[in-house]
Amino acid sequence: MNATSQPEHSQDPAESRLTEHWVTDEGIPVTLRSISPEDVAISKDFLAGLSFGTRYFRFGRGDFQYSDDELRRLCTPAPGERAQFIAVARCDGVDRMIGSARYVVETDGRTCEMAIVVNDAWQGHGVGRRLMRALIEQARRDHLQTMVGKVLGSNAGMAEFARRQGFDVDDRTRPGLKTIVRPLGP
Numbered sequence: 001m002n003a004t005s006q007p008e009h010s011q012d013p014a015e016s017r018l019t020e021h022w023v024t025d026e027g028i029p030v031t032l033r034s035i036s037p038e039d040v041a042i043s044k045d046f047l048a049g050l051s052f053g054t055r056y057f058r059f060g061r062g063d064f065q066y067s068d069d070e071l072r073r074l075c076t077p078a079p080g081e082r083a084q085f086i087a088v089a090r091c092d093g094v095d096r097m098i099g100s101a102r103y104v105v106e107t108d109g110r111t112c113e114m115a116i117v118v119n120d121a122w123q124g125h126g127v128g129r130r131l132m133r134a135l136i137e138q139a140r141r142d143h144l145q146t147m148v149g150k151v152l153g154s155n156a157g158m159a160e161f162a163r164r165q166g167f168d169v170d171d172r173t174r175p176g177l178k179t180i181v182r183p184l185g186p
């Protein structure tokens with residue numbers, strides 16, 4: 001499931017900012033795009049398909065689930081307040097969500113807190129990097145100045161991923177928790 005093919009960006013200039021297409025070495029087409037209200041069902045399937053460990057690292061609880069109401073709210077974009085990008089793979093004629101990255105703007109209006117998760121089978125194939133790139137570009141378009149995140153102290157993989165995406169990793173915030181911080185300037 002390597003995602004090494006060159007991305008094809010949309011020809012539409014407005015859409016090209018929000019959508020990226022690529023094909024994996026195995027020939028699986030993948031689209032990265034903003035989430036929409038039609039994505040409730042694939043979001044639910046995506047979350048149900050995460051392993052206990054991945055869910056624990058993302059949500060702090062291995063048995064975490066959203067209610068249907070929460071999912072509907074999360075799939076409804078709130079420009080300027082929240083942003084979320086998803087990666088969707090077309091497998092055997094069916095669209096399957098394979099990754100998600102989102103941020104929520106904090107009350108200062110300049111900082112956003114991010115979270116990201118990729119389906120276990122797709123981890124390590126560049127999906128997270130593409131999602132982060134889209135999220136950072138959107139945060140810049142929203143004139144935000146800093147992206148932050150909270151990472152469980154045991155989540156060494158996310159800490160290393162974050163470093164490679166330009167975040168500083170601070171483990172002095174409180175025991176068992178790391179804070180990641182990335183300025184969004186040019």
Ligand SMILES: CC(C)(COP(=O)(O)OP(=O)(O)OC[C@H]1O[C@@H](n2cnc3c(N)ncnc32)[C@H](O)[C@@H]1OP(=O)(O)O)[C@@H](O)C(=O)NCCC(=O)NCCS
Nearest residue numbers: 057058116117118123124125126127128129157158160161
């Ligand atoms: C952390 C996570 C989002 C990374 O996504 P991914 O698609 O697996 O990452 P990518 O394949 O795009 O990797 C991007 C870079 O990070 C590095 N990286 C990714 N996972 C890593 C790991 N576990 N250990 C060390 N480096 C890692 C890759 O080597 C790659 O480096 P490069 O750019 O120098 O080649 C994903 O593993 C995940 O969903 N983890 C579980 C949930 C979680 O921890 N979420 C964070 C809560 S905020």
